[in-house]
Amino acid sequence: MKSTVETLSPTRVRLAIEVPFVELEPSLKKAYREIGQQVQVPGFRRGKIPAAVIDQRVGRGTVLNEAVQEAIPQNILAAVREHDLKTLGRPEVEITEFNDGDSLNFTAEVDVRPELTLPDPATVEVTVDELQIDESEIDEQVKNLRERFATLKTVERAAAEGDYVQIDLNATVDGEDVPGGSASNISHEVGSKQLLPGLDEALVGLAAGDDTTFTTQLVGGDFAGRDAEVAVTVRTVKEKELPELDDDFAQMASEFDTIDELRADLREKVSRGKRVEQIYAARDKALEQLVAAAEVPAPEGIVREEVESRKQAMVDQLERIGASMEEYLAAEEKTEEQIDAELAEAATEGVKIQLLLDTLADAEDTQVSDDEFGHEIVHRAQRAGMAPQQYYDQLVRSGAAAAVFGDVRRGKALASVMEKIKIKDTAGNEVTLDALRAESEQAHDHDHEH
Secondary structure, three states, X not given: OEEEEEEXXXXXXXXXXXXXXXXXXXXXXXXXXXXXXXOOOOOOOOOOOOHHHHHHHHOHHHHHHHHHHHHHHHHHHHHHHHOOOOEXXXXXXXXXXXXXXXXXXXXXXXXXXXXOOOXXXXXXXXXXXXXXXXXXXXXXXXXXXXXXXXXXXXXXOOOOOOOEEEEEEEEEEOOEEEEEEEEEEEEEEOXXXXXXXXXXXXXXXXXXXXXXXXXEEOOOOOOOOOEEEEEEEEEEEEEEEOOOOOHHHHHHHOOOOOHHHHHHHHHHHHHHHHHHHHHHHHHHHHHHHHHHHHOOOOOHHHHHHHHHHHHHHHHHHHHHOOOOHHHHHHHHOOOHHHHHHHHHHHHHHHHHHHHHHHHHHHHOOXXXXXXXXXXXXXXXXXXXXXXXXXXXXXXXXXXXXXXXXXXXXXXXXXXXXXXXXXXXXXXXXXXXXHHXXXXXXXXXXXXXXX
């Protein structure tokens, strides 16, 4: 095999490869073997059919094509090693010349990792918002906690917003019952807009035993888009009673004895969350600075693949909730072109960051231990609701294990960057990762205790 490499851009090369016919012999033999296992010829045992008979039955061209399809990836790999290229994504192959008995000539265009000049992360300085906690934020936390411990008490009065009602519903279109349009003894919070449009307005002012009808437009089923008459009967009205904000409540809702201790703990939790936000903001700003300083280009082919992958993930997610891309675009008031442009922008940024972190990992000779890789597999398997071994086997089958390994390595490179950059808040205070680590350990210990 002979190969030459032509640089098309900082992120793309074209390999021109020539493979003498004699080097195609192993692939040709394999092609005859595999085709011979698949065809049946009377008088010959499967797998023992002579080449000349296979040529007659399926055609020499079919065999040559199969041999070439197997030989091309092997020779691309050999050329990539010979020229020490760091390739990305799938190559685009074009056969320029091939005749039976002659050399195979083809080109392969492929994205490559660009050579980057990296700035020293220690020279990067970022500013994040000062950590400030307003008393209203703690009040909101307390309110949410009270809501969780609220009780419902039956009342002999008309329903108002915020009450809970038990109701029966029956929908009809032109006097005909709607399939699946009746339900009895449903619990519903008045004003929550969780059920049919128009229901909440109809319920306000109704007491137990009262009924009324209202009109709503159906969104699914045989009568989608039609107006339905819905009869609603109220069975009971209950109001929500919130517990008193006192030490008894603190003891019931937490491990603390007093409301002051509970508020102090909630303040600590809010503070912890804001510190984490500070670090994430610092990470994003630092990566933005490093990508700009290193002038990282984005390989078009990889961006294209990433956009396709992200768009497919969107479609899959929408399908899981029973929606389509058309419905999503209508709800967001966006065109498909706008979504594609947004995905392309996000994918371009993501690919640039990956290239930067890969280069940093190479520069620091970042290694990933079996334990670190295994920990990531366990973590991802838990998120996917699968057994770790089953998840890993699936990764290997789909060829995605190397991508996960790359993610772990990039994660370590990013952690190294975060150790070196300087972070200050808008008030000039230094922000360190130590505070975050302390919070993380505290949260970790807390999780184990409970």
